[in-house]
Amino acid sequence: MEKKTTLFNHALTWGAILGIVLIVYSLLLYFLDLSTNRALGYVSWLIIIVIVFYAMKVYRDTVNQGILSFSNAFVIGLLICIISGFISSVFAYIQFSFISPELIDKMVQISEEKLLSRGMPDDMVEQSLEMSRKFMTPGLIAIMAFVMSVIIGAIMSLILAAIVKKEPNPFQTAE
Numbered sequence: 001m002e003k004k005t006t007l008f009n010h011a012l013t014w015g016a017i018l019g020i021v022l023i024v025y026s027l028l029l030y031f032l033d034l035s036t037n038r039a040l041g042y043v044s045w046l047i048i049i050v051i052v053f054y055a056m057k058v059y060r061d062t063v064n065q066g067i068l069s070f071s072n073a074f075v076i077g078l079l080i081c082i083i084s085g086f087i088s089s090v091f092a093y094i095q096f097s098f099i100s101p102e103l104i105d106k107m108v109q110i111s112e113e114k115l116l117s118r119g120m121p122d123d124m125v126e127q128s129l130e131m132s133r134k135f136m137t138p139g140l141i142a143i144m145a146f147v148m149s150v151i152i153g154a155i156m157s158l159i160l161a162a163i164v165k166k167e168p169n170p171f172q173t174a175e
Helices: 007-031 038-063 070-099 102-117 120-134 138-164
Strands: none
Touching: 007 038, 007 070, 007 138, 038 138, 070 102, 070 120, 102 120
């Protein structure tokens, strides 16, 4: 008897795959000392788009006989983003707490340089950095990363679901 893959199991598998890929990418950036490179940070969103699109397409074409409703495609994408976001957030907490806590100071330093380059007065820069430091704790970074993953994942899943969806032909009769 063949075991049918459920939508949740499919999303769970691909969410775990995506989470692991994002962790490997993050570690690669860390070891190459490119963690604060903003452009390479955007590459992670490209990775997410590609994997979520592929996971939706695989479910449609191999699991669901070429048919996938918009709502099911959206649910797949959103679940993948929630699962991978959770995995990535746990890793972010571990990374900023134990692996590379110095990254927080480096991020604050980059913010300071940006503010000074805009001509902001020193006292305002100090106030801004003081406020930033309050929110740049490993726990808050992990929570914000998870929330952003869910919000952006939902928007991205809506767009990808519209592309990947394939409704059954209403004029074709079942055999």
